Each structure stands twice: as structure tokens, then as C-alpha cells.
Amino acid sequence: MTVSAIRPVDIQSHLYASFLQGHTADIVLRISGRWKALYRLHRVVLIQADFFRSLFTAGFAESSQQSRPRNRGVEEIHITFDDSNITRAAFEICISRLYGGGPPLHILRSLIPTVAQPLSTSLIALHDGEAIPDGHHPATPRLLLSVLATAIYLCIPTVASQALSLIFKTLGPHTVMPYLNFALGKSIDSTRPVFTDPEAAVGLEHVAEILEDDPDSGSSVSIADGDFSYIPVQPSLSGLRQGEGSDAAFQEILSDDDQSDAGHAPSFHNYGPISDKIGEACACWLVRWAKDMLDTEMRTEDSAPTNEGSQTVDPPVIWRRGGLDPAWVNAIVSADTLFVRSERERYDFARSIVELRRRDGVTDSEEQEWKKMFSEAIYYENMGMEDIIAISHDKSEITSRSFVPISTQTALWNQSMLRHRISARPKPPSPATAQGLPSPPARDKELGISLSTAELGLAPESKDSLTSSLEQKLHYPVPGDSSWRMGDNGEESGDPSLKTAISMEDLFTFSHSPCAASARQSSNRSGTRKVATDKDTEICSTESTFFGLKRERYANSECLDKDPTGKRRWTTFPPCRFGVEFWDIDSLKEKSRLYSQTIWYAGSLFNIYLQVVKKKGQTQLGIYLYRQSTVEAIPPSSAPSPAANGCGRSSESLESAESNQSQPLPSSSPVVDRPHMHRGISYASFGSSPPRSPAISSPTFNSRTLILTNSISPPSTPMMMPSISPSVGVVSPSTSLSIPYTSSPVTPQQPYRDPRASISAYFMISCASATGSSQMRFTSAPDLFSVGQSWGWKTSSLRTEEYMEVGESAASAGNRSAVNSLRATVVLGLI
Numbered sequence: 001m002t003v004s005a006i007r008p009v010d011i012q013s014h015l016y017a018s019f020l021q022g023h024t025a026d027i028v029l030r031i032s033g034r035w036k037a038l039y040r041l042h043r044v045v046l047i048q049a050d051f052f053r054s055l056f057t058a059g060f061a062e063s064s065q066q067s068r069p070r071n072r073g074v075e076e077i078h079i080t081f082d083d084s085n086i087t088r089a090a091f092e093i094c095i096s097r098l099y100g101g102g103p104p105l106h107i108l109r110s111l112i113p114t115v116a117q118p119l120s121t122s123l124i125a126l127h128d129g130e131a132i133p134d135g136h137h138p139a140t141p142r143l144l145l146s147v148l149a150t151a152i153y154l155c156i157p158t159v160a161s162q163a164l165s166l167i168f169k170t171l172g173p174h175t176v177m178p179y180l181n182f183a184l185g186k187s188i189d190s191t192r193p194v195f196t197d198p199e200a201a202v203g204l205e206h207v208a209e210i211l212e213d214d215p216d217s218g219s220s221v222s223i224a225d226g227d228f229s230y231i232p233v234q235p236s237l238s239g240l241r242q243g244e245g246s247d248a249a250f251q252e253i254l255s256d257d258d259q260s261d262a263g264h265a266p267s268f269h270n271y272g273p274i275s276d277k278i279g280e281a282c283a284c285w286l287v288r289w290a291k292d293m294l295d296t297e298m299r300t301e302d303s304a305p306t307n308e309g310s311q312t313v314d315p316p317v318i319w320r321r322g323g324l325d326p327a328w329v330n331a332i333v334s335a336d337t338l339f340v341r342s343e344r345e346r347y348d349f350a351r352s353i354v355e356l357r358r359r360d361g362v363t364d365s366e367e368q369e370w371k372k373m374f375s376e377a378i379y380y381e382n383m384g385m386e387d388i389i390a391i392s393h394d395k396s397e398i399t400s401r402s403f404v405p406i407s408t409q410t411a412l413w414n415q416s417m418l419r420h421r422i423s424a425r426p427k428p429p430s431p432a433t434a435q436g437l438p439s440p441p442a443r444d445k446e447l448g449i450s451l452s453t454a455e456l457g458l459a460p461e462s463k464d465s466l467t468s469s470l471e472q473k474l475h476y477p478v479p480g481d482s483s484w485r486m487g488d489n490g491e492e493s494g495d496p497s498l499k500t501a502i503s504m505e506d507l508f509t510f511s512h513s514p515c516a517a518s519a520r521q522s523s524n525r526s527g528t529r530k531v532a533t534d535k536d537t538e539i540c541s542t543e544s545t546f547f548g549l550k551r552e553r554y555a556n557s558e559c560l561d562k563d564p565t566g567k568r569r570w571t572t573f574p575p576c577r578f579g580v581e582f583w584d585i586d587s588l589k590e591k592s593r594l595y596s597q598t599i600w601y602a603g604s605l606f607n608i609y610l611q612v613v614k615k616k617g618q619t620q621l622g623i624y625l626y627r628q629s630t631v632e633a634i635p636p637s638s639a640p641s642p643a644a645n646g647c648g649r650s651s652e653s654l655e656s657a658e659s660n661q662s663q664p665l666p667s668s669s670p671v672v673d674r675p676h677m678h679r680g681i682s683y684a685s686f687g688s689s690p691p692r693s694p695a696i697s698s699p700t701f702n703s704r705t706l707i708l709t710n711s712i713s714p715p716s717t718p719m720m721m722p723s724i725s726p727s728v729g730v731v732s733p734s735t736s737l738s739i740p741y742t743s744s745p746v747t748p749q750q751p752y753r754d755p756r757a758s759i760s761a762y763f764m765i766s767c768a769s770a771t772g773s774s775q776m777r778f779t780s781a782p783d784l785f786s787v788g789q790s791w792g793w794k795t796s797s798l799r800t801e802e803y804m805e806v807g808e809s810a811a812s813a814g815n816r817s818a819v820n821s822l823r824a825t826v827v828l829g830l831i
Contacts, residue, residue: 015045016101020207028074033081035088035199037208040074041095048098050155050504083153083269084187088208090146092201093137097159103202105139106132108195111170113771115801118819119289120172137202139166140195141175145182152271157504164274164507168281168488171773173293173316176282177323183279184543185268192317270543273508279547281773284487286318287338287549288772288823291349294319298356319353321360326369329353331546334377337766337775337825339579341597344387346577347378351394351403358398371405376553379574380404380411381418382601384749388412418573418830421447422603422754445760445784449573450478450831454566456559475559475570477552478762478831479779483793484539486548486766487774539777575762575829576601580608582638582822584740585621586804588612594740595635598628598747602830603754604785605630607637608765610822613794621799623778623824624792625763627785630753636742640818643737758786764827765792769802770820782831798822 018024025040046052055077081091096102108130113120132138144167151160167179178191200208296315317323324332332338333350340346354370380388392408395401456475541548554562559570580596588594588610596608605628613620628634764779776797783791797803803822 012100015042016096016099018042019045019096019099019101020204022207025074028076030076030078031081031091031208032078033086034084035208036211037088038076038211039095039208045098046095048156049094051153081153083149084189085146085149085182085269086153087143087146087150087188087197088199089137089143089197089201090150092204092207093147094150094154094156094159096201096204097156102204103135103137105143105166106136107139107166107170111141111172111175113170113172113773115770115804116820118771119292120174135203137198138195139170140193140197141167141170141178142188142193142195142197144170145178145188148274149188149269149271152274152504155504157502157507160274160504160507161502164277167278168773171281171285171488171771173289173296173318176285177316177318179278180282180286180324183275183282183547185270185275187268276541276543276547279543280541281487283541283547283549284337284768284775285772286324286332287335287825288768288775290332290338291340291345292819294349294352294356298352301356301359319356321357326366328546330369330373330377331549333373334551335546335549336551336577336764336827337549337768337777339581339768339823339825341579342599343379343382343577344384344391347374347383347387347391347403350374350377354403355396355398358396362399370403374404379577380408381414381574382576383411385412385751414573418449418602419752421449422756423752445756445758446782446831447760450569450571452566453559453563453568453570456556456570473572474553474555475572476574476829477554478569478571478782478829479764480781481779483776483778485774485776486539486541487769569831571829571831573829575827577825577827579823579825581824582610582740583640583818583820584638585610585822587739590614593635594638594742595626597637598634598745600748600750601828603750603752604628604759605634605748605750606828607635608824608826609635609790611794612799618796619799620794620796622792622794623765623767623798624790625765625785625826625828626790627759627787629787630750632788634745634747636745639741639743640821641737641739641741758784759830761785761828761830763791763829765824766826767798767803767822767824770804770822774802 019041022040025042027041027043027046029039029041031037031039043052043056047056093102093105110121110130137143144163148160148163148167151157151163167175171179174194178188178194181191182188293316297317297319300315301320319329333346333353338346338349340349350373357366380391383391388408388411391404392402394403396403539548544550559568562568576599578599582594582596585594590612593609593611598605598607600606607626607628609624609626611622611624613622760782762780762782764777766775766777768775776795778793780791785791
């Protein structure tokens with residue numbers, strides 16, 4: 001008779017059964033922390049985790065046979081968790097994963113943002129009562145953070161990586177504050193819970209032997225027969241108004257939990273680069289959705305209370321008191337990547353936040369931060385005269401004080417200085433005079449308003465009047481060429497089928513993904529050059545820089561410290577910042593252009609356009625900064641289609657979509673074959689068997705080559721065209737509208753014009769992902785912009801499901817809302 005060999009799966013099943021029943025254990029763990037219990041386990045399984053391997057074999061006192069007490073004849077080790085983020089359920093899930101089992105995690109569908117629902121449906125309702133499949137553990141935000149903290153403590157990289165992927169997957173309106181607070185080192189108890197959490201891991205309730213001082217069992221949640229349902233925690237927000245302060249109200253809400261569960265005040269724990277990864281993703285999300293979430297919170301403040309019994313929920317607290325700290329509000333308002341369309345809109349955004357918070361009372365600490373914010377966060381020099389005058393007379397309805405504590409005369413003076421620099425430049429020679437003469441060098445195209453670090457550090461006796469006056473001014477760096485991926489970097493892969501081993505060292509290695517060629521080439525006749533990543537522009541994403549949001553702006557002495565080589569260049573004129581938005585880009589035809597609104601800055605007109613390029617079966621999307629001719633017709637700008645539903649659409653979007661008159665698009669130069677970026681997808685599951693929740697999609701860059709290209713459009717005669725432009729996109733048969741839809745062009749006011757045919761400008765374009773958890777940030781060193789010339793990037797990454805709806809699952813224009821768009825922020829400066 002042939003005896004069949006024992007299969008590995010049989011051994012795994014045997015070990016897991018022994019774990020559940022506590023049989024043949026050779027080690028007892030006495031756990032002290034948020035809970036106190038005994039666990040009867042097996043060393044041969046535990047040493048898969050580096051924590052236990054070191055504990056048993058690396059010479060610790062616990063590794064000595066004589067030092068161990070015995071429990072029913074089995075050696076006992078006492079472990080105290082000083083990390084208050086480690087909970088019983090998370091610990092039991094991590095231990096069960098070492099045995100190859102444990103409950104799969106079920107994520108509430110409304111917490112998962114998608115390209116179609118980028119803010120997730122949780123902003124409308126949290127689907128309270130959604131049934132949890134039998135044997136699954138509810139993956140609440142609090143549980144995911146606890147699993148991550150526990151896996152890091154025990155050194156189980158696969159579990160930590162999968163937990164991190166699920167955190168990125170569920171980043172949204174109701175989770176951004178818990179995740180950000182965790183990244184800032186705060187306890188998981190510091191944020192109002194969204195859902196109730198089971199105390200023990202589902203199916204593992206009897207694994208632990210709870211000791212006599214077990215926390216009050218009344219706070220636990222039992223699960224039986226698979227009938228557990230999510231119960232959203234809905235504490236009243238009435239205590240957040242008039243004088244009570246949200247901090248006190250929230251502590252009262254959580255007082256029972258804190259006393260019975262933690263037993264002490266919440267502690268602070270930072271997890272190094274892992275905390276920075278989460279914080280950076282939260283920062284990317286906040287700057288993309290800042291204005292949308294503020295509008296939501298303000299509408300709630302002004303609306304009637306929710307009817308009793310309704311499934312709708314109160315919006316998350318982000319901008320109201322009890323949400324972001326005042327310093328974080330200041331950092332977001334100051335951020336170059338904050339999505340606002342203009343500097344005036346940035347001021348209005350900041351003003352609304354301050355007035356919203358003042359409704360709950362005026363505090364000295366906040367007022368000091370608001371004074372700093374209105375002094376430094378907004379570039380008043382880049383506003384029009386009418387806006388500056390209006391802001392100077394704008395006063396708070398609550399305090400009756402002006403919002404802007406500084407004199408607006410400074411902004412007007414700086415405007416005049418820049419205009420003088422532009423207007424006083426020698427006029428270029430006429431074409432007849434210039435025939436046969438070589439083109440002037442790029443330096444001749446500059447205004448002379450930038451200085452190198454070495455020039456800033458000249459000795460006093462050699463300083464001229466210009467450098468002497470700079471000592472008291474702030475300096476803005478002139479960037480070099482670079483491209484970085486921020487936020488959810490998608491480097492974690494938890495799919496067992498991929499057989500990808502990950503170590504704790506890999507998990508703690510935090511590096512942005514550069515998407516650039518390794519060498520830089522000068523511009524050639526086709527107007528294309530490879531982009532080399534300038535290490536000086538590498539982004540520092542730590543708590544001190546608000547995870548990459550902090551602007552670079554320094555005093556004279558700080559510039560010298562930041563650049564020991566003395567080669568970087570600086571300017572005292574703040575750059576122009578504006579936001580652009582594009583809808584239905586999946587319908588854009590090859591080589592057609594979809595334009596943003598046109599803005600005026602320093603005597604020139606600029607806009608951003610998208611262009612689809614196909615080469616060898618691959619589709620790329622280019623995004624370009626274009627210097628618009630002042631004598632040509634302004635191109636129509638992208639707008640949400642009137643056929644789209646109104647969910648999430650702002651009043652500005654509605655106004656911009658009232659008409660659809662197109663104008664002829666300038667023709668583009670032939671596209672040159674260049675390398676491009678590819679984007680791969682890795683899938684991760686969390687559990688011993690594939691969970692019933694959707695798979696995790698984690699994007700990453702496989703090829704790190706990016707091309708900076710330019711093109712020059714020949715002048716065209718302005719002319720009016722029919723309201724539908726079939727050359728831009730496709731015509732929707734149901735609505736007879738051209739998709740992508742465009743609104744009537746608006747010509748900005750032009751106080752003066754730059755007479756130069758070519759200018760030297762640097763710029764940065766940051767493209768936010770559809771859900772907001774990541775962004776691609778491109779910066780360009782100063783380039784020459786002739787009238788009708790553009791510089792930008794093309795990449796296949798912008799044509800993936802991370803940034804737009806693709807494939808058969810893409811919704812029609814009529815089923816989309818105004819939030820289904822590609823948003824980008826632009827920073828533009830002259831030198």
C-alpha cells in the first residue's frame with residue numbers, strides 16, 4: 001500500500017488548528033497593554049517574525065531557559081506593549097497570519113474611493129447596516145492603523161505592507177483625519193471613531209485567556225452567525241459650537257473608551273518613513289479636495305439638522321475646529337499644490353476657513369496663526385488692482401478687523417517694480433535689422449531679477465545696492481528639472497501569487513519615484529530634451545515640512561545654508577500660482593488640444609493644454625504650458641458637460657458650462673518619438689484566503705524616463721466657429737454635444753504687455769490623481785518661451801485608471817459629475 005505524502009497545506013491546517021485550540025503549545029505569551037491576556041502559541045511559528053526571533057535567539061533574558069517562569073509546565077514570557085496603538089484584535093490578526101490563517105478583512109464599500117466616485121460614497125452615506133460576510137473582520141480605519149502598528153512592532157513586513165496598502169486604498173473624507181493624526185504620531189484614540197470595532201478578532205475570541213483585570217466587556221462587540229453590521233458612530237456635533245470647543249466635546253465623547261480601553265492618556269508614536277508615507281498621501285489628498293470639503297462643511301453649518309432616522313451622516317470635521325491644527329491650515333493655504341484657480345480664490349478660501357472657525361469662538365493662539373497666514377501664505381503681488389483694493393477694505397463679520405495685517409502698498413510696489421523691469425528692457429531689433437544676426441543667448445532673455453547663492457553671499461564691501469536690499473527680503477528658489485511621484489507610491493505588493501518578498505528594511509525605505517532620464521540634453525531643433533532629475537529639488541516629506549507641502553522661501557542667510565555649493569538661483573518676486581481642471585479627457589482625440597482657462601501674468605498670456613499622442617500602439621497624454629499670443633483668439637476652456645449630473649458641481653463650474661462656443665485650435669508641430677513612462681499595477685489581498693472585498697490596486701513606475709517637449713504653433717487669424725467643435729473630441733449621440741465639452745473663452749484683463757518675443761521662465765505642474773492620494777510633480781528649469789510656444793511633458797501614466805476612467809467600465813458623460821476631472825496646479829515664474 002502506498003502512503004501519500006503529507007502536503008504543506010495539511011501541515012498549515014494542523015498548526016492553525018493547534019493555534020485555535022491551544023494544543024501542544026510550547027510557549028505562553030503574557031500580554032500587558034490595552035488588554036491583559038495569555039496566549040498559548042508555538043515558537044516554530046512565532047520566529048517567522050523578527051521580534052520573536054530576536055526574543056528567542058538573540059541573547060535576551062527571555063531566551064534563557066532558567067529565567068522563564070512556567071505556566072502549566074509551559075515556558076511563559078511576559079511582553080508589555082508600550083504602544084497604545086496596539087489593540088487586541090490587531091495582535092490576534094497578526095499572530096493568526098503567522099499561522100497562515102485568520103479572518104479576512106472586509107472593507108466597507110463606501111470607504112473605497114474610485115475614479116467614478118473619487119470622494120467615495122461615504123460623503124453621502126456610510127451604508128450603516130451593511131452586512132459583514134461570515135467569518136470576516138470589519139476593516140475599520142482604526143483597525144487598519146492598529147494592524148499596521150502591531151505588524152511594525154512585531155516585525156512582520158508582509159502584514160505591515162498589506163495594511164499600508166489598505167490604508168492608501170481607503171483614504172477619503174472620513175479617513176483622512178484619522179490617518180493624518182496617526183502619521184503625526186497621535187494615538188488612534190485621538191480621532192472620533194467612524195465605526196464601532198470588535199474587541200477580539202473575528203473567529204479568534206477564545207484564543208486569548210483574559211486575565212482578571214480585563215477591560216469592561218460591555219465595550220466589546222460580539223459577532224455570531226455572520227450577522228454583524230457596521231454601526232456608524234454619530235456623536236452630536238452640537239457641542240462644537242459657540243464656546244464649548246471641539247476638543248473638550250470630543251474628549252467627553254471618548255471618555256469611556258479612553259478610561260476602560262487605554263487606561264491612560266493617549267501616547268505619541270512615530271513610525272518613521274512609514275508615518276511619512278501615510279502623511280504624504282494625506283497631504284496630497286487635502287490639497288486636491290480642500291475647497292470641496294470646505295464647501296461641504298459650510299453647507300452643513302448653514303443647513304438644518306439631519307432628520308432622525310436618515311442614513312445620511314454628518315460630514316467629516318476637517319476645517320472646523322477639532323479638525324486640522326491651525327498650523328496645518330496655514331501650511332495648506334500656503335502650499336503651491338493647493339487646488340485654487342487664482343491667488344484671489346486662495347484668499348477667499350483662507351477667509352472662509354477663518355470665519356468658520358471663529359463661529360466657535362475666537363482664541364489668541366489661532367488668531368496669531370491667522371495673522372501669519374494672511375501675511376505670508378498669499379501672493380498679493382499676483383492679484384489685480386481691483387482685488388487688492390477690495391481685500392484691503394475686507395473685514396471680518398465677527399471681529400470687525402481686517403484680514404490682511406500688512407499694507408497692500410507693498411504688493412503694489414512689487415507689481416510696479418516687476419512691470420518696470422519688463423518695460424525698461426531694450427526693445428528687440430526689428431526683423432529687417434535682425435536678418436543675418438545670430439540669436440541672442442538665453443541670458444539676454446532674462447529680466448535680471450535672479451541671483452545665485454554665491455551672489456547673495458557677497459562680502460559687504462563688494463555688494464551693490466541690489467544685493468544689499470535683498471538681505472531683508474524673502475527669496476524664492478528657481479528650480480531645476482525634476483519629476484517626482486508623491487503620495488501613495490504603490491510600492492507595496494501583498495498578492496501572494498506574485499511571490500514578492502518584502503523586508504522591514506524595504507518597508508522603511510522611503511524614496512519618491514523619479515520619472516526622469518539619467519542625463520540632460522540641450523534643446524535641439526525639434527524642441528525636445530531629456531529631463532534629468534535635479535537632486536536640489538528632491539522633496540523632503542516629513543512632519544517638519546508638512547509632508548512635502550511647505551513652500552521653499554528663505555531669508556538671505558537661509559539661502560546660504562540651503563545651498564553650500566552657491567550654484568542655485570533665487571528671485572525675490574513670488575511666482576504666479578493657478579489651478580486648472582479638465583473633464584472627459586478620455587474622449588480627447590489624438591493630436592487635439594484641450595485647453596484650460598487663460599491667465600495673464602507679467603505681461604504675457606498663459607494657459608495649460610492636454611494633447612493625446614499615440615506611437616507604436618501606445619497612448620500618451622501630454623500636459624503643456626503654453627504662451628498664448630495676445631493677438632490671437634483665446635481658446636475655449638474645458639468645462640463639465642451639461643449632460644453630466646450635478647453631484648458635486650460647484651457654482652463656478654455651472655457658470656462656466658453655460659455656453660460652448662469653440663474657436664480654432666492652433667496646429668501643433670509633429671510629435672517626435674521619445675521614451676515614455678509605463679505604469680504597472682500590483683494587487684494585494686489581506687487574509688489567508690482572497691477576501692470578498694475588491695482587490696487592491698497599487699500603481700508604480702516601471703520605466704523612469706520622461707521627456708520635456710516643446711512646440712511652436714504658427715499664428716492663426718482669429719475667427720468664430722460653431723458651438724460644437726468635432727476636432728476636439730467626440731460627439732455624444734444622446735446629447736448632440738461635443739465631448740470633451742468646452743466653455744466660451746474669457747480674455748483676462750491685461751494691464752500691460754511684455755514686448756519681448758521670447759522670455760525666460762521656470763514652471764512646475766503638479767497633476768493630482770483622480771482620488772487625490774497621489775500626484776505627479778514636474779518642474780522645469782528656466783526655458784525660453786516664444787509667443788505661441790509650449791513646454792511640457794508627455795507620459796502614459798496620465799492615461800491610466802489612476803487619473804481617468806478607461807476601458808469599458810468608463811461611465812458616459814451623462815453619468816459623471818463635476819468631480820470626475822483631472823486637476824493640476826501650476827507655478828510659473830520669470831527670471
